[in-house]
Amino acid sequence: MEVNLAGLTELHRHLDVSVRLSTLLELAQARGLVPQSTSLEGFRADFILREPMSDLGSVLAKFTLYQQVLDRYEVVERAAFEAAEDAYREGIRVIEFRFSPGFVCELSKMPWLEALDGFHDGLKRAMTVYPDLKAGLICIGSRDFGMGSIEKTIEFFLRERDRFVGFDLAGDEAAYPNHLYRQAIKPVIASGAKITIHAGEAAGPDSVWAAIEDLGAIRIGHGIRSIEDPKLMEYLCEKRILLEMCPTSNRITSAWPDYSTHPFRRCFEAGVPVCLNTDDPSIFGNTLADEIRIARDRMGLSDDAIQKSFDTARAHSFLA
Secondary structure (H helix, E strand, C coil), X not given: CCCXXXXXXXXXXXXXXXXXXXXXXXXXXXXXXXXXXXXXXXXHHHHXXXXXXXXXXXXXXXXXXXXXXXXXXHHHHHHHHXXXXXXXXXXXXXXXXXXXXXXXXXXXXXXXXXXXXXXXXXXXXHXXXXXXXXXXXEEEEEHHHCHHHHHHHHHHHHXXXXXXXXXXXXXXXXXXXXXXXXXXXXXXXXXXXXXXXXXXXXXXXXXXXXXXXXXCCCEEEECHHHHHCHHHHHHHHHHCCEXXXXXXXXXXXXXXXXXXXXXXXXXXXXXXXXXXXXECHHHHCCCHHHHHHHHHHCCCCCHHHHHHHHHHHHXXXXXX
16 A cells, blocks of 8 residues: 555644745845845755754744744744645645744733734635635643643633634643642643643653543644553553654654664654644754655554554544
């Protein structure tokens, strides 16, 4: 079975760091953040991360530029449209983007509702231009901004529930363990919303257990450390809890040292639902086609296995 490159599904792509690179440069130059003399080629060479960083925090520091340029409705709407268009051109037909209103609006002080309006309308425009594209938004609560921000994000999510397909928690899971949010997330669980939680990326299997048992996750963002706990692996198989894996991201953030030992293949062969994702394509310079090549050439997966992982992704989509 060959991989259907014109019918891909991606479930884990951060919208705020999926800004088209030429647009990011244009916006940064217009705001005096990057010299006017900077060429797109030079900007790409300096900005894109291709080699492993010392830690996840080093990668997160790159995100500041996005916070500075995503500052009003028109910009956000354009960014969302172009991100969806770029995904469509990659062969993606079902895509879930996610963003943290607290993070996106932290520096610009843009109202959260304005950011959501822009992202939502941009995706809606893309689906009008490309009728066979399905795109949705997942709302992220950022752990690093404190419990107050998480609670505010949950209130915002519940008010705007009809424009989101799911809820997520992201940020430093080692410093801010998932179990801390057991009480805060109860209204989300009670609402019946679909939940995916970043876990098992920068912390061990306990983080994944907490995401499932305390936070109601039915999918896990990354989840690579699940491989360390046989009982967890069995549970993921039994309950059909999907791991949204991002091999390029894991290597560059040093969450996992290399592709040859990456847990994707072992999880797949153990029967755990897994899928391929780009995570932050505007920072890593990757496409879903790149992840497919890595899975095939560096991780040793067959085209049949890769296609099955995309079928699994579509079956687990919150847009299904």
